[in-house]
Amino acid sequence: MSLLELKGIKKTYLLGNPVFGKRKSVEAIKSISLTMEEGVCLGLVGESGSGKSTLGKIILGLEKPDQGEVWFQGKSLYCLKAKELKELRRNLQVVFQDCYSAVNPRLTVGEIIAEPLRNYERLTSVQEKKKVQELLEIVGLCPEDIRKYPYQFSGGQLQRINIARAIALKPKLIVLDEAVSALDVLVQVQILNLLAQLKEEFQLSYLFISHDLQAVNYIADRLAVMYNGEVVEWLDDLEQLERLKHPVSKKLLSSVLPLYPGIL
Amino acid sequence: MGQDPILTVDNLNVIVTTPYGVTQTVHDVSFKLEAGKVLGLVGESGSGKTMTCMSLLKLLPEKAKVVQGSIKFKNIDLLNVSTEDLRKVRGSEIAMIMQNPMIAFNPVRTIGRHFIETLRTHLPITKRQARKMAVEYLEKTDLPNPENVLKQYPFQLSGGMLQRVMIAITMSLSPSIIIADEPTTALDSTNQLQVLKQLDKLREEYNTCILLVSHDLGVIAQLADEVAVMYGGYIVEKAPVLKLLNHPMHPYTKVLLESRLGLTRRKIKVEKRESVSRPNLINSEKTCPFLERCEDADYTCSSYNLEFKEYEKDHLVRCVKSR
Numbered sequence: 080m081s082l083l084e085l086k087g088i089k090k091t092y093l094l095g096n097p098v099f100g101k102r103k104s105v106e107a108i109k110s111i112s113l114t115m116e117e118g119v120c121l122g123l124v125g126e127s128g129s130g131k132s133t134l135g136k137i138i139l140g141l142e143k144p145d146q147g148e149v150w151f152q153g154k155s156l157y158c159l160k161a162k163e164l165k166e167l168r169r170n171l172q173v174v175f176q177d178c179y180s181a182v183n184p185r186l187t188v189g190e191i192i193a194e195p196l197r198n199y200e201r202l203t204s205v206q207e208k209k210k211v212q213e214l215l216e217i218v219g220l221c222p223e224d225i226r227k228y229p230y231q232f233s234g235g236q237l238q239r240i241n242i243a244r245a246i247a248l249k250p251k252l253i254v255l256d257e258a259v260s261a262l263d264v265l266v267q268v269q270i271l272n273l274l275a276q277l278k279e280e281f282q283l284s285y286l287f288i289s290h291d292l293q294a295v296n297y298i299a300d301r302l303a304v305m306y307n308g309e310v311v312e313w314l315d316d317l318e319q320l321e322r323l324k325h326p327v328s329k330k331l332l333s334s335v336l337p338l339y340p341g342i343l
Numbered sequence: 344m345g346q347d348p349i350l351t352v353d354n355l356n357v358i359v360t361t362p363y364g365v366t367q368t369v370h371d372v373s374f375k376l377e378a379g380k381v382l383g384l385v386g387e388s389g390s391g392k393t394m395t396c397m398s399l400l401k402l403l404p405e406k407a408k409v410v411q412g413s414i415k416f417k418n419i420d421l422l423n424v425s426t427e428d429l430r431k432v433r434g435s436e437i438a439m440i441m442q443n444p445m446i447a448f449n450p451v452r453t454i455g456r457h458f459i460e461t462l463r464t465h466l467p468i469t470k471r472q473a474r475k476m477a478v479e480y481l482e483k484t485d486l487p488n489p490e491n492v493l494k495q496y497p498f499q500l501s502g503g504m505l506q507r508v509m510i511a512i513t514m515s516l517s518p519s520i521i522i523a524d525e526p527t528t529a530l531d532s533t534n535q536l537q538v539l540k541q542l543d544k545l546r547e548e549y550n551t552c553i554l555l556v557s558h559d560l561g562v563i564a565q566l567a568d569e570v571a572v573m574y575g576g577y578i579v580e581k582a583p584v585l586k587l588l589n590h591p592m593h594p595y596t597k598v599l600l601e602s603r604l605g606l607t608r609r610k611i612k613v614e615k616r617e618s619v620s621r622p623n624l625i626n627s628e629k630t631c632p633f634l635e636r637c638e639d640a641d642y643t644c645s646s647y648n649l650e651f652k653e654y655e656k657d658h659l660v661r662c663v664k665s666r
Contacts, residue, residue, distance in 0.1 A: 129503065234388070263387045263558045268602045268611050275610075290531035293604035296613045310619035320606060334532040338603055340584060342536070343543045343565050 080154050082251060082284055086088040088131055088147035091309075095200065104196040108144070109308040117251065120278065120285040122299030122317075124292055124331055130308040131288045135254045138286065139173055152251065169199050172245035176257035178237040182229045188215070188240055189225040195247045214243040217280075218273060222280065234265035239240065246277060254286045259294055267269045271298050292331050296320065348375035350399070350437075350521050357394050357403065357413035368394045368407070370576040370649075376520060376552040381385045383584070384556045385599065391576040396522050399554075400433055407525055416520070419455055437466040438513040442525035447498035454508055455493030462513055462584030484541055487590040503534030505530035510541050514549070521545070522554045527562055539565055560599055564588060569657075572596050575632025577649065582658040592660040594637050631662070 090108040106128045117119050125131050136142040138149060138157050149156040154167060172195075175181045182191050192211045196202060202210065212222035218239040229237055240256065245253050255274070259267045275298055277283060289295050295302060302314040307329040314323060323332055336342060357369035367380050369391045376382055384392050397403045399421065400416055414421040416432065424432070441447040448457060458477040459470055468476070474493065481489035484507040497505060506526060513521055523542060527535040543566060545551055563570055563584070570587045572595065574579045578591040591597045602611055631647055634640050647663035654660050 089377075091475050127503075256361065263603075264560070265387060265599065265602050265613065268604065268613050271604075272611070272613065292535075293606060296606055296608065297604050317608065330533055332606075334536045335606060336532075336536070336559070336565055338561060338564055338588060338600070338605070340564050343540055 081114045082117045082152065083113075083286075084148075084150040085111055085113050085138070086150070087112055088137060088144045088149070089139060090130075090132070090142065090144045094297040103202040106308050108137070110147075111310055112147075113303065113310065115252075115284060115286070117284055118278075118282055120299045122284060122295035122302045123288045123289060123305060124295050124302065125305035125327075126331075129289060129305040131290075131305050132225075132256055134305070135173070135256045135286060135288050138218060139254055140168065141170055157235045169195070169248045171251070171254070172248070173254045173256065174238070174241045174245050174258045176260050178234055178241050178261070179229065181241055182237065184229050186228075187225065188227050188229070188232075191229070191240060192244045192247055194243060199248055204288075210247075211243075214247055215240075217246070217277070218243045220271075233266075235262055235270060236264075238262065238270055242270075242277070243272065246281060246283070249281055250283070252284045252286065254288070256288045257290070257312055258287075260289060260291060267294065268297075274298060288330075292320075292335050304331065346377055348377050350376040351419060352395075352399070353414040353415070354414045355395065355398060355414065356410050357391075357398055357407055358410050359394075359407045360444060361406070368576050369398070369405050372573075372576075372578055373413075374571060374578070374581070376554060378519070378552055379550040380569065381546060381553040381555055381567045383563035383570040384554065384573060385558065385560055385563050386573030387558055390573040391498075391526055392573055394576075396439070396524050396554065396556060399522060400437055400439065401429060402439075421490050434461065434518070435516045437520045437522065438516065438518040440506070440509050440513060440521060440523040440526045443529050444509055445497070445503055445529070447509065447621075448505065450497055450643075453494055453496055455498070458508075458512055458515070460495065462515060465516055474516055477511075481508065481514040483514065484508075484511045485537075486511070501534075503530050503537065506530060506534070506538050507541060510545065514545055518551060520552050520554065520663075522556075524556045525558070526555075527569045528557070528559075535562070538607060542566060548656070560603060572599070577632055577661055578659075579633065579661045582655075582661065586655070586658050590654075590658075592654050592658070592665045593633075594635050594639055594664075598636075633662075 088108055088111045092105045092107055093102040094105060095102045111134060122133050132195050133142065137144050137230060143157060151167060189211050192214055193207050196207060196210060211225055215222055215224055220239055259270050262270060271294060278285060287295055287299055296317055299317060302317055303310045304312040304325060304327055312325040313325060325331060353373050355369055355372040358365055372395055374382060384391050398409050409422060459473040462468065462473040462476060477493060478489045478545055481492055486492055486504060486507055514612050527538050530538060542553060555563060555566055567584050570582060570584050571578045574595045580596050591600055602613055629649055631642055631644055631649060643663050649661055651659045651661055652665055654665050
C-alpha cells in the first residue's frame with residue numbers, strides 16, 4: 080500500500096463576484112494522478128501559477144477537489160467522518176513559505192510548538208515543556224528559546240520553529256510548500272540539510288513544492304514537473320536531470336543561474 | 344576605467360537607534376559607480392546592503408542616520424542637498440527598483456496612472472504623450488499587450504510582470520544610475536532570468552550604471568562587473584567578478600561560494616546552527632564582524648584594525664590573514 084495516492088484530481092476556481100454577471104473559471108488542476116511511497120521525497124516544480132500549491136492544499140485536505148480521490152494511508156481523505164479525519168490528519172503536516180505569517184505573533188515559541196501536541200496528546204505541562212525543548216534541540220535551536228516570541232527570531236530560525244511544530248507528532252507526510260524559497264542562500268542550505276537529516280531520523284516523507292530546481296535537486300528523490308495544472312514530466316532518477324525532455328522542464332533547467340557569467 | 348565615476352560613496356557610516364542602544368549598520372563603506380558598469384552588492388540579510396542603498400537617496404527610516412562620509416553624484420553632494428534639488432535627482436537621475444513589486448505599487452491606482460504620473464512629474468509633456476511613451480517602454484520590456492496593462496491594477500499582474508513594469512518606468516526617464524535592491528528575490532526562477540535580461544539590456548542601451556543588490560551570488564555573477572561582499576555592515580571583499588569567483592580571499596566569501604546549491608547532488612557542509620546576528624553596539628570594540636563564525640580565526644584576528652588590504656590590484660580584502 081502506498082502512502083499517498085491521488086486519482087484523477089481536478090480543481091476549478093471561480094473568479095469574481097457572482098453579482099456582476101457570469102464568473103470566470105480557472106482550471107487550477109486539470110487531471111492529476113500520482114502515488115507516493117513511504118520515505119520518499121517527491122519534488123514538485125513548476126512556474127508560479129502552475130497549480131503546485133493547490134495540489135499541496137488538496138493533499139492536506141484544505142481544499143476539496145471537484146473530481147477525483149485522495150487516498151492517504153489507505154483511506155479516502157474526503158469520505159471520512161470528522162473524527163476519523165482528525166485522526167488521519169496528525170500524520171499530515173505542512174511548512175509554508177512565509178514563516179512569519181505561519182505563526183501566531185502573540186504566542187510564545189513554546190505555545191506554538193505545543194499546539195499540535197495539545198490537539199492530539201494528553202501531556203502534563205511538565206511533559207509538554209520537556210517535549211517542546213527536545214524538539215527545539217532537534218531543529219538546532221536552544222531550549223531557552225521556549226519563552227521567546229516570533230519577532231525575536233530571524234527568518235531561518237522561525238522556519239526551524241515551523242519545522243519543529245510539523246514534526247512534533249511524528250507525522251508520515253510533510254508538505255513543504257516553498258519552505259526555503261524566502262531564505263538567504265546560506266540559510267537555505269542549512270534548512271535543507273536539517274530536513275534531509277530529519278527525514279532519515281523519523282522516516283518522514285516529503286512533498287517538496289518549489290519553483291527552484293536547485294533546491295529540489297538537492298533534497299528530492301523523485302521529480303514531477305507541473306505546468307498549467309498538469310504533471311508534464313516525471314523523473315525517477317535525479318542524477319539524470321539532463322534527461323528532462325519537456326520544454327517546460329527545459330525552461331526551468333535553463334533558468335538555473337550558473338555561478339559564472341555568460342548566460343545573458 | 345579612466346572615466347570619471349558618476350557616483351562616489353566615500354567612507355559612509357550609518358547608525359540606527361534601537362530600544363537596546365545605538366548600533367552601527369554600515370561601516371566605512373566606499374565605492375564608485377561608472378557609466379555602463381554594474382556593481383554587485385552581496386551579503387546575507389542584516390548585512391547592511393539595503394541600508395547602504397537607502398542612504399544614497401536619503402530614504403533611510405527616521406531612526407537611522409548617516410553620521411559620517413560623503414555621497415557625491417556627478418557634482419552634487421547628496422547628503423547636503425536641499426529637498427527641492429533632491430526631488431530632481433530622485434527618479435530621473437537615480438532610480439530605484441524595489442524588492443517586492445507587489446508592495447511598491449499603489450493598489451488602488453492603475454499601472455497607467457503610476458506611469459503617467461511619474462513621467463509628467465519629470466518631463467514637460469501632456470497626458471496623451473505620456474501614455475504613448477508608456478506603451479513604447481512597456482513594449483521594450485516584452486510585456487504582452489501594453490495598452491491593456493496600462494488599464495490594469497497592480498494586483499491583476501503577476502510579480503514578474505510588475506517587476507518588468509517597474510523596469511519600464513525606470514527606463515523611461517533614462518536615469519544615470521539604477522539601484523536594484525534584490526530585484527529578483529520575490530520572483531520564481533524563470534521570471535528571474537527574464538528580469539536579469541531586461542536589466543542587462545538597459546545597461547547596454549542607455550549606458551546606465553546599476554547597483555545590483557542580492558543575496559545570491561548567481562544573480563550577481565551574471566550581471567556585475569565588480570562585486571562587493573558585505574558582512575556585518577562592512578564591505579569585507581571587493582574585486583572584479585571573475586577575480587572574486589576564482590580567488591575568493593575572505594573566509595565569508597568562501598563560505599558563500601561553497602554554499603551555492605547548483606545542480607550537482609553533492610552534500611554541502613555548513614554550520615548546523617545559524618549564528619544569531621546580534622546588533623553590535625557602537626561602543627563595543629572594533630573587531631572583525633566574521634570572527635565568531637570564522638574557521639581560520641586565531642589570536643592575530645583580535646588585534647586587527649579592519650583596514651582594507653590590497654591583495655592584488657583592484658582586489659581589496661578586509662581580513663588579517665590575506666596577504
